[in-house]
Amino acid sequence: MPIEILMPALSPTMEEGNLSKWLKNEGDKVVAGDVIAEIETDKATMEVEAVDEGTIGKILIAAGTEGVKVNTPIAVLLQDGESAADVGKSAAPAKAEVPAKAEAPSEEKVEAAKPAAAPVAAAPKTEIAADPDIPAGTEMVSTTVREALRDAMAEEMRRDGDVFVMGEEVAEYQGAYKITQGLLQEFGPRRVVDTPITEHGFAGVGVGAAMAGLKPIVEFMTFNFAMQAIDQIINSAAKTLYMSGGQMGAPIVFRGPNGAAARVAAQHSQCYAAWYSHIPGLKVVMPYTAADAKGLLKAAIRDPNPIIFLENEILYGQSFDVPKLDDFVLPIGKARIHKQGKDVTIVSFGIGMTYAVKAEAELRGLGIDAEIIDLRTIRPLDLDTIIASVKKTNRLVVVEEGFPQSSVGDHIANQVSQRAFDFLDAPVITIAGKDVPMPYAANLEKLALPNVGEVIEAVKAVAYR
Amino acid sequence: MATAARKAPAKSKSDGKSGLSAPKPAEFTKDEELAAYRHMLLIRRFEEKAGQLYGMGFIGGFCHLYIGQEAVVTGMKMALIDGDQMITAYRDHGHMLAMELSPRGVMAELTGRRGGLSRGKGGSMHMFSKEKHFYGGHGIVGAQVSLGTGLAFANRYRENNNVSLTYFGDGAANQGQVYESFNMASLWKLPVIYIIENNRYAMGTSVSRSSAETNFSHRGASFKIPGIQVDGMDVRAVKSAGDQAAEWCRAGNGPIILEMQTYRYRGHSMSDPAKYRSKEEVQKMRSDHDPIEQVKARLIDKKWASEDELKTIDKEVRDIVADAAEFAQNDAEPDPSELWTDIVL
Numbered sequence: 001m002p003i004e005i006l007m008p009a010l011s012p013t014m015e016e017g018n019l020s021k022w023l024k025n026e027g028d029k030v031v032a033g034d035v036i037a038e039i040e041t042d043k044a045t046m047e048v049e050a051v052d053e054g055t056i057g058k059i060l061i062a063a064g065t066e067g068v069k070v071n072t073p074i075a076v077l078l079q080d081g082e083s084a085a086d087v088g089k090s091a092a093p094a095k096a097e098v099p100a101k102a103e104a105p106s107e108e109k110v111e112a113a114k115p116a117a118a119p120v121a122a123a124p125k126t127e128i129a130a131d132p133d134i135p136a137g138t139e140m141v142s143t144t145v146r147e148a149l150r151d152a153m154a155e156e157m158r159r160d161g162d163v164f165v166m167g168e169e170v171a172e173y174q175g176a177y178k179i180t181q182g183l184l185q186e187f188g189p190r191r192v193v194d195t196p197i198t199e200h201g202f203a204g205v206g207v208g209a210a211m212a213g214l215k216p217i218v219e220f221m222t223f224n225f226a227m228q229a230i231d232q233i234i235n236s237a238a239k240t241l242y243m244s245g246g247q248m249g250a251p252i253v254f255r256g257p258n259g260a261a262a263r264v265a266a267q268h269s270q271c272y273a274a275w276y277s278h279i280p281g282l283k284v285v286m287p288y289t290a291a292d293a294k295g296l297l298k299a300a301i302r303d304p305n306p307i308i309f310l311e312n313e314i315l316y317g318q319s320f321d322v323p324k325l326d327d328f329v330l331p332i333g334k335a336r337i338h339k340q341g342k343d344v345t346i347v348s349f350g351i352g353m354t355y356a357v358k359a360e361a362e363l364r365g366l367g368i369d370a371e372i373i374d375l376r377t378i379r380p381l382d383l384d385t386i387i388a389s390v391k392k393t394n395r396l397v398v399v400e401e402g403f404p405q406s407s408v409g410d411h412i413a414n415q416v417s418q419r420a421f422d423f424l425d426a427p428v429i430t431i432a433g434k435d436v437p438m439p440y441a442a443n444l445e446k447l448a449l450p451n452v453g454e455v456i457e458a459v460k461a462v463a464y465r
Numbered sequence: 466m467a468t469a470a471r472k473a474p475a476k477s478k479s480d481g482k483s484g485l486s487a488p489k490p491a492e493f494t495k496d497e498e499l500a501a502y503r504h505m506l507l508i509r510r511f512e513e514k515a516g517q518l519y520g521m522g523f524i525g526g527f528c529h530l531y532i533g534q535e536a537v538v539t540g541m542k543m544a545l546i547d548g549d550q551m552i553t554a555y556r557d558h559g560h561m562l563a564m565e566l567s568p569r570g571v572m573a574e575l576t577g578r579r580g581g582l583s584r585g586k587g588g589s590m591h592m593f594s595k596e597k598h599f600y601g602g603h604g605i606v607g608a609q610v611s612l613g614t615g616l617a618f619a620n621r622y623r624e625n626n627n628v629s630l631t632y633f634g635d636g637a638a639n640q641g642q643v644y645e646s647f648n649m650a651s652l653w654k655l656p657v658i659y660i661i662e663n664n665r666y667a668m669g670t671s672v673s674r675s676s677a678e679t680n681f682s683h684r685g686a687s688f689k690i691p692g693i694q695v696d697g698m699d700v701r702a703v704k705s706a707g708d709q710a711a712e713w714c715r716a717g718n719g720p721i722i723l724e725m726q727t728y729r730y731r732g733h734s735m736s737d738p739a740k741y742r743s744k745e746e747v748q749k750m751r752s753d754h755d756p757i758e759q760v761k762a763r764l765i766d767k768k769w770a771s772e773d774e775l776k777t778i779d780k781e782v783r784d785i786v787a788d789a790a791e792f793a794q795n796d797a798e799p800d801p802s803e804l805w806t807d808i809v810l
Contacts (some may be wrong), residue, residue: 164622190622196652201611201645208615211600212550214622235605236612244601245584245595246807261657280808344738 002086003052004073007061010046013263015039015313018066019074028056029079037063037074042317043144043178054079056089072300076314087224094194097360128321129337133330139284140321146331149179149255149311151219157187157328159214160215163301166193166202167219177257178317198456203229203254205238208249210306217443220256222308223272253300255309258286259351259401260438260449262314269438270423271402273349277307277411283332284319284378287309288353290320295330303332310378312351314461335382337389341371344395344459347386347412349375352400352450356388359455366456368463378408386412387420394425395462399455402433426462431455487693488593488709490701494576495769496593497543501700502543502760502770503536507561507759510779510786511568513733515558515575519735523794524575528589531559533730536756537662537774540703541630543615548625552600552613553632554727555590555636560632564599566592568789577736585799586807607640610659614646617657619719628655638681647688654719658710659685661724662697664720669731669741681724690720698754715799728754 007017013159013177018040021222024030025445029052037048039171061068068074076087130136143151157163164187169176169193171184184192206216207282220226226233233254260269276284283305287293293311322328339360340351348356353374371389375382390396392445396416398409409430416428475781493501512530519528531538534556542563545551553560561571574581575589590680592602598618603609613631618628637643639659650657661681665672674678682692693705693711703725709723728750732739739747764770770778 013699040758102533193653196645197750198645198649201614201649202641204608205615205618205646208552208600208612209618209619210615210620211612212616212619214619227612231605232608232611236603236608239808240593240601242807243583243587244807245582245586247583247593247595248600277573283809351746 002079002082003059003077005036005048005050005075005077007031007068007072008039008048008072010041011043012264013317014041014070015460017068019061019063019068022046022059022130024056026056026226027060028327030056031272032056042144043065043446050077052077053446054102054107057082057084061277070293085293088274092307116266125337128289129339131330131336132336133295134323134325134328137352139324141324143290143320143322144317144319145287145293145311146177146179148294150181150183152294153301154183154186156298156301157183157191160301161214163215165215165217165219166189166195166206167383168195168197168221170219175219179311179314180219184378198300199225199228202230204236205234206252206254207240207250207306210237210246210252211240215251215301217253217255221258222252222261222313223258224268224270225254226254226272233276233282233306233308234279238279242281249304250306251304253297253307253309255272255297256311256348257313257316258310259312260433260445262440263442263445265440266437267319271310271350271400271433271436273378273400274310274402274406274408275409276310276406278406279379279383282306282308282379284308285332285353285376286312286350287376288315288348288350288374288379290318291322291328292336292374293329294322294461295328296332296376298327299332302329307332308349315351330376331379333377333382336374336376337384338372338374339370339387341369341393343369344397344463345371345373345386345389345393346399346455346459347373347375348360348398348399349378349408351402355445355450355452355455358452359459362452362456363459366460367465368459370459375408381411383412383415383419387416390416390420391423393458394423396423396428397431397455397462398428398430399450399457401433401449404430404435407432427465431458431461467563472496487695487702488705489612490696491705491708493701493704493763495767498764498769499778501536501539501543502757502764502775503530503782504539504563505569505700505757505760506782508535508539508562508783510696511562511789513792514786514790515572516731516735518572518576518790518793524589525577526588527555528735529554529733530735531729531749532729533756534662534664534727535559536698536700536703537660537667537727538632539696540700541658541707542661543704544707545630546626547637548598548627548712549630549711550600550613550616550620550627551630551632552596552609552616553602554609554634554637555602555604556634557590557592558568561592561594561599561602564594564597566594566597566599567763568785570790572789572793573796576793577798578793579624579799579803580792580796586803595807603764607633610640610643611646613659613775614657615649616653617650617655618653619807620656621653627656627714629655630660631657632660632662634667635661635665635672635676635681636670638684639667639676640786643684645689647685647690648662650720651685651688651690654717656714656716656718658707658719659690659720659741661722662727663724664727664729665732666729666741669737669739671741682722685720685722690722692696692722692724692728694724694779696755698726698750699759700756749762
């Protein structure tokens, strides 16, 4: 039987890709290992190799096709004795489902969250409330979070010669997640510095350079690896200003993907928002939209303090409207009302927002008008915005992906109970990741993360519905 | 520790590309000898006073004295040019005095008063001076090595002619980030002098019990960083090695290691009874190798100063220290509002 060649998944978060080029034509013989096509993912251009021997019987997806879903048949390989007439009688492999797309566990009463890898796009559209920091009538450009981050760095590097970026694979490789793409070409190796795999050391080198007055952007390939460097971040970067009686601090940005990606298991799937938010002397920023990613990264680079800038790999490829402004800088420490509402307040940040946004859309169908607050900055925390909202809605649900104990939500619940107790009509509910190391198996991973159903149930509970 | 061994050039097969050997101790002029004498004596008397104030309860927490090691910072300071940076760990009082920070400011920081260099918020282990290019004063063993490498990174980035003097001890020399830093410094040809103050004990653990390679000048071999063993009790030897190392860095050759073979007379900190070594060992170092006595003997030998003249210097130094101690005991504590300042800008 002819063999179907399927669109391969070439990274943990890849859902689809562009079939940029065929290197073999119909009728060509291939052996295992031959490069037959090139695929472009949001991170890189990759070669597709033949796994089996045979003759290309038919090309099913033409070169130049964009958005080809993983596991779509892209060609048919004929084996000895088969002819083009056999195309269409393919063997089974194509039908195999990718495990990540397995059915949701049935105990979910409400529609369960899609796997983390398939966020907002599928949900009914929530109109994002206008950000008062963006002038009305500003032209908006659809931009991915990835491009927004790169643009922010490039703009700040053009503006200030003391700004440079260092980290693993930031220069010649163009960024492990392509965030620094093009920076080496524009700014050269003096300002775009590839480091050895040496997190502890290069974090310290960055802090030392910052103490000497430069403005480093230190990229961690993921914040999981920054555990190696956490002493320099906390003991050197965060505390020097205080210990020197205000004489010298560290104007430095530590940035990189944080939290769970997809199927990368316990050591690569941890949210550090609560960890770093514990530390006086640090500011902790965790954007959700591309506009916030851009405006806040520019602000972080200009800020004279050490900033932890927590990104998310799953959000990198998502597009949002970004204002077309020459110099779009947002204030650190200010939450954004993502959607106005009157019945209940949902507070979230970073990728946690994807659950809040989807839940809100469903809640509207149930007649509940939720207000969504995107914190954007975890430290300093904009409690005033949260409390003003709670005074209006009298109900609060907090959503995050990090672990539950001593979570950001715990802190918010505590502060709201101290500062707005009389305004609460129900106990604050905090939704977090489960209190377990992140499992690898697709079904377990999904269970470990928060889901939309939990958010909806929590909102209904605080609304007594 | 035999003096001959200490003075032996560090040349060996594992020296990488260095080809460097310990230079001959510099011949000091009369003015240089007198300056070295005065500077080392200031550190010695200051530290003795700090020990006394600790015993009286004026200084709290940890307090690590530099007595015995004075020649290292004094000789290295003589090799610096304006703008060169210095960074070290927590045994830092001597480094600060060598960088000409005010004895009052240092002592008042030790007593936690508002006139302290960090306004009372850093203490003995955490002091800084942007003005004098002194970058601390760090409490985490080895952390200053990465930071000092970063200072050198800034020098190279700015293409200035400055060098980062990054001090650490034989104990810190076993920390992982030291080697991460060596690798980057060598890769990027950063102007940093790694000064390993080998005082023979990492807290209470002797070098031979904690280090597989006890020749610290060889610790850069895997990174092609040359190293020199220096008699750290002889201020002239330190100065010569410092000159050579600074020249090496300023010429764009990248980092260099100076292993300063030195000795601390006191315990690791005030609370260390130092039972891991014999009284005789300490006494022998004091009587045979004391850095201050060596200079004093030369000054008298060469008739560059009389006992009386040296006593006058001693008196002047004691007055400076007494003034600093007086200030540090009587200065006010920080205003309570200081609790909330300097956290973020």
